[in-house]
Amino acid sequence: RLQKVNVASPYTTQIATQQPTKQHLFSWTKQWYPIQILSDLDEDRPTAVQLLGKDLVLWKGGEGNWVCFEDQCPHRLVPLSEGRLETDGTLQCAYHAWRFNSKGECVKIPQAEPEQEQKLCSNERARA
Numbered sequence: 001r002l003q004k005v006n007v008a009s010p011y012t013t014q015i016a017t018q019q020p021t022k023q024h025l026f027s028w029t030k031q032w033y034p035i036q037i038l039s040d041l042d043e044d045r046p047t048a049v050q051l052l053g054k055d056l057v058l059w060k061g062g063e064g065n066w067v068c069f070e071d072q073c074p075h076r077l078v079p080l081s082e083g084r085l086e087t088d089g090t091l092q093c094a095y096h097a098w099r100f101n102s103k104g105e106c107v108k109i110p111q112a113e114p115e116q117e118q119k120l121c122s123n124e125r126a127r128a
Contacts (some may be wrong), residue, residue: 015084027051035068046091057081061090061102069104069128080128091128104128 003055035051036058046059048071055071057080069091071079078095078126086092090099099108106126109117 001117025030030102041066043074045085046081046083048079055079059085059091060089063102065102067091069103073098074106074126074128098126099107100128 011019013046019056029052032069033051035049035056037102041047041058041060042057043060044117049058056068057071058066058068060097061067069080071081073080073083073093073095075098076095077095080093084093084094086099090101092099092108097108098106101107104127106121106123106128109120109126112120
């Protein structure tokens, strides 16, 4: 016997005495969660946080919005939270100084030849 229960979200949870089907399983990773109190964040540096066992980095992007990424540079997997914020609003990795905008796009690879940099930055594997 199924019983519908309304909860404080736009979703309906169904409770059953039998094993739930895949379409009724709750997905912890597809929900919104508060992860940090805004007044505890420093606007001038990235902040490491953890949610559901996943390491994340919070920082204030160039457009003035708070941004959240997985806390690892795609180049060498160094924590981006150890990096710094540049004056143009990009987040710079502490290891090789790759820079990322608030969309996660790589915008600067200092070690790249100038004619190759745009091509390397546009590669999907270079996204934070």
